[in-house]
Amino acid sequence: MEIVKYEGHDLEQLIHQAKQEYGKDVKIISYEVSKSGLPFFGRKKYALFVQVPTEEEGFMDVLSKEEKSQEVDKFLERIEKMIDKKIEPLKKAIVQEGAITEVPPHTSQGSRQLDFAEEFKEFTGDALDLIKLLLKKDVDPKVAKLLVKESCGFDIDANKFDLNTSFFKEALVNAIEKKIKFKGPLKIQKGAFKVIAFVGPTGVGKTTNLFKIASELVINQKLKIAVISIDTFKVGAIQQARSFSNILNIPFFAITDSKNLRKTLQNLSGIDVVLIDTVGRSHYDYWRLGEMKEILGSGSDFMDISLVISCNYKNTEAIEVVNRYRTFFPISDIFFTKIDETYKPGILLNLPIKTDIPVSFISTGQKVPEDIRVLTPERMANYILGESL
Numbered sequence: 035m036e037i038v039k040y041e042g043h044d045l046e047q048l049i050h051q052a053k054q055e056y057g058k059d060v061k062i063i064s065y066e067v068s069k070s071g072l073p074f075f076g077r078k079k080y081a082l083f084v085q086v087p088t089e090e091e092g093f094m095d096v097l098s099k100e101e102k103s104q105e106v107d108k109f110l111e112r113i114e115k116m117i118d119k120k121i122e123p124l125k126k127a128i129v130q131e132g133a134i135t136e137v138p139p140h141t142s143q144g145s146r147q148l149d150f151a152e153e154f155k156e157f158t159g160d161a162l163d164l165i166k167l168l169l170k171k172d173v174d175p176k177v178a179k180l181l182v183k184e185s186c187g188f189d190i191d192a193n194k195f196d197l198n199t200s201f202f203k204e205a206l207v208n209a210i211e212k213k214i215k216f217k218g219p220l221k222i223q224k225g226a227f228k229v230i231a232f233v234g235p236t237g238v239g240k241t242t243n244l245f246k247i248a249s250e251l252v253i254n255q256k257l258k259i260a261v262i263s264i265d266t267f268k269v270g271a272i273q274q275a276r277s278f279s280n281i282l283n284i285p286f287f288a289i290t291d292s293k294n295l296r297k298t299l300q301n302l303s304g305i306d307v308v309l310i311d312t313v314g315r316s317h318y319d320y321w322r323l324g325e326m327k328e329i330l331g332s333g334s335d336f337m338d339i340s341l342v343i344s345c346n347y348k349n350t351e352a353i354e355v356v357n358r359y360r361t362f363f364p365i366s367d368i369f370f371t372k373i374d375e376t377y378k379p380g381i382l383l384n385l386p387i388k389t390d391i392p393v394s395f396i397s398t399g400q401k402v403p404e405d406i407r408v409l410t411p412e413r414m415a416n417y418i419l420g421e422s423l
């Protein structure tokens with residue numbers, strides 16, 4: 035930075051001079067005033083200090099405003115070109131993969147296309163299209179591959195696997211039948227004294243769906259049902275369950291400990307099915323899950339324990355829920371809920387395949403008793419393919 039000093043009696047004139055020499059944007063740092071000649075009659079004298087741009091200040095400092103804006107435009111243009119170049123492979127990947135629009139974290143944009151091509155290189159034709167569709171519905175790539183391969187034959191010309199049917203649904207149903215276990219409809223003999231407990235995270239729909247099942251058993255199968263709630267923690271939970279039980283005209287018990295549960299179960303003579311509603315517990319809350327296991331007590335060995343999971347759960351979280359719950363309870367089936375709240379129900383395939391636990395029901399809305407279906411391979415395929423149910 036260089037400082038130049040102008041001296042004279044007219045400050046305006048000095049500023050004008052500096053601007054003429056160094057441009058109108060010259061930086062005025064300060065000025066000093068002194069007097070020359072006799073006291074009272076002397077004229078004011080000014081010293082004006084201005085900052086003169088030098089080479090070291092960088093190219094932007096020496097440019098005029100107009101030049102600066104041109105330089106900025108050129109600079110931005112260069113940046114835009116660089117960004118375009120970087121995202122070009124990603125754009126191609128999205129177009130080619132069709133289904134894959136999300137770039138997973140920690141995956142570089144350019145390598146996404148390669149991943150897809152590499153991951154599914156053994157497939158061609160319709161098989162590849164079905165895989166794309168499954169991925170779009172959040173089916174795990176490994177699960178998609180496993181299922182599609184089940185319905186493929188080897189295309190000698192292409193030297194790759196292709197579907198052995200031209201119908202996606204047929205291919206998917208065939209694969210699901212082979213890879214996923216279904217509990218099927220609840221068929222309970224009179225006098226069987228079956229006990230089913232519904233467990234799962236908070237708010238997934240345990241209580242609502244327990245009463246949908248109770249309605250089916252009471253109204254359609256004419257069985258004698260009792261409901262026991264061990265959810266004495268949540269405000270209003272007992273009232274909610276009691277009023278449902280009153281509507282169905284079935285006995286209802288609220289229990290807080292394992293001794294009472296055992297006693298109540300022993301005294302329930304003439305009942306065909308006992309449904310147990312439990313308190314929603316976070317799968318991370320080992321302490322509370324242990325507490326619940328203690329209440330269900332040794333009974334959990336002869337009960338069916340249905341793990342209720344919302345289709346809203348992210349796939350990795352759902353696996354975590356199952357794995358943590360199964361360290362406490364022998365889970366007999368997965369009961370899906372809230373299918374009406376998701377467009378990407380890949381969890382329906384991922385969870386049973388990754389955990390090898392049979393699936394039972396699917397809840398399709400809030401209405402009791404009608405919004406529930408028995409899960410079948412065909413229905414599961416329909417939900418995944420987004421067809422009417």
Ligand SMILES: Nc1nc2c(ncn2[C@@H]2O[C@H](COP(=O)(O)OP(=O)(O)OP(=O)(O)O)[C@@H](O)[C@H]2O)c(=O)[nH]1
Nearest residue numbers: 236237238239240241242314371372397398399400
């Ligand atoms: N959209 C939709 N809502 C549902 C479904 N199933 C249950 N619900 C709603 O989800 C909310 C919670 O349902 P609950 O049955 O109380 O859930 P819960 O698991 O017993 O909850 P906690 O006892 O608090 O753990 C209620 O508003 C239900 O109506 C479903 O399939 N779809």
Ligand SMILES: [Mg+2]
Nearest residue numbers: 240241265271
């Ligand atoms: Mg509940």
